[in-house]
Amino acid sequence: MASLNIEHLKYKYPGTDRLALNDISLSIETGEFIGIIGRNESGKSSLCQAIAGLIPNFYKGAYGGKVLIDDIEVKKVPVDELCETVGTVFQNPFNQVTGAKATVYEEIAFGLENMGVPKEEMIRRIDRAMELLDISKYRDRYPFDLSGGQMQRMAIAGVIAMHPQVIILDEPTSQLDPQGREEVFQAVQKLCGQGITIILVEHNMEKIAQYSNRVALLDAGTLIDFDTPQKIFSRVDLEQYGVEAPVYTQIGKRLNLTIEDTGCYPVTLEEAKTVLLRKGGNDPVWL
Amino acid sequence: MKTISLYVDKGTMLNKIAPESKIWYVIAAITIPALMGTRWAGIVLIAVSAALLLYGKVLKRTLPLLAVSGFVLLTVLIIQGMFWWGNETPLFALGPAVFYREGVNYALGILINIINILMSFCVLILTTKPSDMMENFVRRGFSPRFGYVFISVFQIIPQMTETMSTITDAQRSRGMETEGSLAVRIKAFIPLIAPVIMSSLINTKERALALEVRGFNSRKKKTFLNDEVKTAGDRYIQIALPVLIIAAAVWRVTQWLA
Numbered sequence: 290m291a292s293l294n295i296e297h298l299k300y301k302y303p304g305t306d307r308l309a310l311n312d313i314s315l316s317i318e319t320g321e322f323i324g325i326i327g328r329n330e331s332g333k334s335s336l337c338q339a340i341a342g343l344i345p346n347f348y349k350g351a352y353g354g355k356v357l358i359d360d361i362e363v364k365k366v367p368v369d370e371l372c373e374t375v376g377t378v379f380q381n382p383f384n385q386v387t388g389a390k391a392t393v394y395e396e397i398a399f400g401l402e403n404m405g406v407p408k409e410e411m412i413r414r415i416d417r418a419m420e421l422l423d424i425s426k427y428r429d430r431y432p433f434d435l436s437g438g439q440m441q442r443m444a445i446a447g448v449i450a451m452h453p454q455v456i457i458l459d460e461p462t463s464q465l466d467p468q469g470r471e472e473v474f475q476a477v478q479k480l481c482g483q484g485i486t487i488i489l490v491e492h493n494m495e496k497i498a499q500y501s502n503r504v505a506l507l508d509a510g511t512l513i514d515f516d517t518p519q520k521i522f523s524r525v526d527l528e529q530y531g532v533e534a535p536v537y538t539q540i541g542k543r544l545n546l547t548i549e550d551t552g553c554y555p556v557t558l559e560e561a562k563t564v565l566l567r568k569g570g571n572d573p574v575w576l
Numbered sequence: 577m578k579t580i581s582l583y584v585d586k587g588t589m590l591n592k593i594a595p596e597s598k599i600w601y602v603i604a605a606i607t608i609p610a611l612m613g614t615r616w617a618g619i620v621l622i623a624v625s626a627a628l629l630l631y632g633k634v635l636k637r638t639l640p641l642l643a644v645s646g647f648v649l650l651t652v653l654i655i656q657g658m659f660w661w662g663n664e665t666p667l668f669a670l671g672p673a674v675f676y677r678e679g680v681n682y683a684l685g686i687l688i689n690i691i692n693i694l695m696s697f698c699v700l701i702l703t704t705k706p707s708d709m710m711e712n713f714v715r716r717g718f719s720p721r722f723g724y725v726f727i728s729v730f731q732i733i734p735q736m737t738e739t740m741s742t743i744t745d746a747q748r749s750r751g752m753e754t755e756g757s758l759a760v761r762i763k764a765f766i767p768l769i770a771p772v773i774m775s776s777l778i779n780t781k782e783r784a785l786a787l788e789v790r791g792f793n794s795r796k797k798k799t800f801l802n803d804e805v806k807t808a809g810d811r812y813i814q815i816a817l818p819v820l821i822i823a824a825a826v827w828r829v830t831q832w833l834a
Contacts, residue, residue: 347788369794377789383735384782387790388728391707398801400790403720405797412801433735447790 293317293340293455293486298354300335300344309335310344311510312354317488317503319454322481324501324518325490328531332510333490337457339363340488342371358455373404375455376448380463382440385447386432393424396432397447404451411450418446421483422476438469442476455486463492494535498522498556506530519553519560537561581730582637583705590632590699593813594806595709598700600817605696609689611824618688625695634702638695645694649687656683706730708805715804724792736776743771 293316300310310332317323325333338344342363345352356363358374366374379385390396397418401411419425422442427435435443441461448456458477462470474496480487481500491497497504497518504521506513508530514521521527522534523542534542534554541547541554546564548555555561585591590598605625609618629635657667660679667677710723747767748754754764787793 341789343785343788347785367793368788369791372789372791375789377785379782379786381779381782384779385786387724387787388731388735388783389707389724391705395707395801402799402801403791403794403796405794405799407799408801411799415801433731444786451790 292319292359294355294357295336295340296355296357298336298339298356299352300339301351302335302348303350305350308510310339313507313510313512314354315505315512315515317486319486320484321502322487322489322500324497324504325488325507326492326494326497326504326521326532327507327513330509331507331531333507334459335510336505336507337377337459337488337490340455341375341377341457342366342368343377369403372400372453373451374453375457376451376453378441378445378448378456378458378461380460382437382444382464383433385444386440391431392429393427393432393435393443394419394429396443397450400447400451414450414452415446418450421449421479422446423479436469437465438472441465441469441473445473445476445480449480449485453485455488456480457488457490459490460492461489494522494533495537495557498535498538506532517553518556519548519551522556523547523553581706582641582701584634584637584702585705586633586703588632588703589807590628590703591705592805592807593703594804594810595700595704595712597810597813597817598704600814602696602700604817604821606693607821608824609692611821611828613828615685615688617824618692622688622692622695625692625699628699629695629702632699632703634698637702638698641698642691642694645690649690652686652690653680653683656680656686705805708802711800711802712804712806714798715800720792720798724787736772739775739779740768740772743775744768 295313295315298310298313299308301308313332313336325336327333335344338348339356340363342356344350345364346368352364361371361374363371363375387396387399390399394415397415398411401414406414416425419428422445424439424442424446427439427443432440432443445456445458445461461477462473465473470493477487477489477496477500487500489497489500501518503515504518505515506521506524506527513530514524522538527534533539535556537558537560538554538556540561541564546555546561546568547553548560548564549567555564605621609615609621626635629638654673657675657679658673660676660682662682663676663679665677667675667680669675707727710718710727714720714723744754747764752764752767753760754768755761
């Protein structure tokens with residue numbers, strides 16, 4: 290598995306004056322779950338595309354700095370080779386269906402066929418990916434007949450079957466209904482602890498707080514902060530960056546309930562419960 | 577399943593035969609009557625195609641396709657029957673319209689050729705899964721990109737049509753009239769086409785990205801999940817049909833020399 294280092298990354302889209310990514314440096318350890326947050330146009334997707342090598346290999350423009358996965362410099366590797374190291378899941382599940390395959394099973398095999406994976410190995414990987422994403426029952430279904438959530442899980446299965454070391458999920462639930470969203474988050478939860486580095490861009494802060502080891506807060510292409518969810522969501526200036534803290538953090542802020550060790554506000558239900566129990570003992574008023 | 581493919585899997589031997597064999601059949605069905613220059617060759621091949629379609633359990637599905645071309649065939653019959661340059665002998669009259677033997681005879685020749693071509697293509701397209709055909713071609717060194725374009729059209733066009741109808745509904749719900757006189761329809765066309773083109777461009781770009789990150793442009797040698805579609809008889813079919821074409825050509829030359 291790979292560690293990811295970004296060093297002074299700068300990028301400007303062709304025909305624009307503003308830097309979409311402005312001197313971003315951060316380091317991610319193998320197997321970490323990283324959340325990326327920020328308002329629209331803050332550079333979240335651009336950062337993901339730079340990690341996946343789509344910037345500057347697919348999107349041209351002014352590029353500076355380095356993205357390193359272990360000792361591989363992303364810029365120097367063609368996307369079709371890098372996809373074995375970095376997998377990407379995009380927002381719109383419909384647009385990730387290749388349109389060239391008749392069943393879900395064949396659709397998941399698409400990337401493996403392109404990479405020249407032998408048939409037996411291909412079958413093994415597809416079966417595992419389908420099992421992990423709980424889509425084995427859709428095996429023979431026509432990909433376009435799936436619901437948004439099922440389609441997105443199929444896309445994730447297609448990516449993880451390629452055995453990448455890093456998976457980027459760029460707002461994977463933004464176009465889904467609540468049920469589809471829940472299906473995808475359950476799939477994401479299963480990916481945690483698999484030893485894969487996961488980078489998730491998401492507007493649902495509760496989910497970011499629930500899964501992330503660390504969170505990167507971006508604004509106008511600049512990395513404002515990169516720290517634990519507790520520290521990020523406890524920032525007093527968070528709203529200034531167009532981000533609303535998870536509801537548990539908001540309650541914590543209102544009631545001035547902080548986690549004893551860190552002095553931060555709780556970000557998940559579990560943390561909120563712990564803080565409340567500490568504060569009120571077993572007093573039912575607090576519970 | 578929303579697809580514009582006409583393929584139906586009836587589980588017959590025709591579904592299992594290699595697409596290349598069926599392509600050879602189409603070539604043979606078109607070239608043999610042309611080389612022999614006799615009408616009966618076309619009739620025989622129509623009968624063979626009909627028998628194959630019947631065996632493949634898709635003969636019924638051929639009828640709507642023939643009906644679609646029926647209008648063109650009827651037009652050919654009327655125009656040639658009435659106005660062919662060599663018309664001399666009246667055959668029958670419908671009111672003031674007189675049909676001539678020579679013209680009708682000439683039109684029948686055209687009709688046989690068209691029906692023969694249509695039915696032989698039906699053998700190919702109604703019994704061959706497009707993805708199998710392309711996969712077989714890619715195995716033979718055909719460009720996967722071209723193969724992808726060919727295959728994806730079958731699935732993506734129906735999806736685009738669906739997007740168009742969603743946009744039409746959205747515009748209609750905002751009070752835009754989309755039905756009525758030609759002027760109303762033309763007026764409705766512009767606000768419809770702009771979002772359709774824009775969404776198509778965005779979708780195409782996103783799909784291109786999704787393909788890219790799944791190694792579509794990889795220079796590695798591709799492997800295949802599915803086994804190649806072929807039967808033991810394919811080798812013989814792919815030898816016999818070219819031989820028949822050559823035999824037809826030889827026969828024609830000998831006729832010409834005699």
